[in-house]
Amino acid sequence: MFLKFMNDINFFKKNGYLLKKNLIDQETINKINKIVNEVVSKEKNKKKVVNKTQSYNNYHFVYNSDSKKNKEILRLNNPQNRHKIFYDLSRNKKIISIAKKLLGGSVRFHLGKLNFKLPNKKKGSEIGWHQDWAFYPHSNDDLITVGIYLDDCYEKNGPLKIIKKSHTKKIYNHHNNENFFVGKIDTKKNKIGIKNSISIT
Numbered sequence: 001m002f003l004k005f006m007n008d009i010n011f012f013k014k015n016g017y018l019l020k021k022n023l024i025d026q027e028t029i030n031k032i033n034k035i036v037n038e039v040v041s042k043e044k045n046k047k048k049v050v051n052k053t054q055s056y057n058n059y060h061f062v063y064n065s066d067s068k069k070n071k072e073i074l075r076l077n078n079p080q081n082r083h084k085i086f087y088d089l090s091r092n093k094k095i096i097s098i099a100k101k102l103l104g105g106s107v108r109f110h111l112g113k114l115n116f117k118l119p120n121k122k123k124g125s126e127i128g129w130h131q132d133w134a135f136y137p138h139s140n141d142d143l144i145t146v147g148i149y150l151d152d153c154y155e156k157n158g159p160l161k162i163i164k165k166s167h168t169k170k171i172y173n174h175h176n177n178e179n180f181f182v183g184k185i186d187t188k189k190n191k192i193g194i195k196n197s198i199s200i201t
């Protein structure tokens with residue numbers, strides 16, 4: 001057991017990520033997906049249409065477009081405040097124990113989000129290359145993002161991509177030419193070799 005954790009810690013420190021399979025049983029995943037579908041249909045069937053990608057009176061949901069047409073949900077922020085099943089997931093003992101081992105201490109939950117990947121990048125669901133720390137940012141970098149796939153993920157349905165060891169590089173600029181924070185890195189300008197990325201499938 002100890003050796004297994006040491007291998008995980010060493011892998012994480014070297015590569016900047018760790019993949020663990022089957023931590024959540026299929027029954028729980030099915031229950032979560034059922035609730036996700038209910039939450040999404042309720043939101044989609046609302047009579048009052050939100051005219052912004054994100055708005056203060058409906059700040060939990062982020063949409064792909066400001067227009068009323070073809071509006072799709074890209075994200076639900078902090079689902080753990082909305083439904084117990086997500087709260088329980090945020091307190092999952094197996095995940096917490098791994099996070100504690102990787103960070104080497106106690107942990108505190110910061111925020112949660114549910115990303116939806118639409119089947120067409122033109123619809124705006126592509127998540128640009130970024131470093132998570134640029135979004136936080138905190139006074140120290142003992143932070144970890146836990147991602148849980150709710151569907152099986154293959155190359156064709158938009159897996160998370162990672163550039164191994166990029167956590168050892170500098171923090172890149174996540175602003176555009178007008179100096180607005182856009183949450184993505186200009187990989188060409190920064191000569192970042194995304195061809196060497198790996199897909200988490």
Ligand SMILES: O=C(O)CCC(=O)C(=O)O
Nearest residue numbers: 115127132158159160161
């Ligand atoms: O799933 C992805 O492609 C990236 C997700 C991510 O990095 C995020 O939501 O911060």
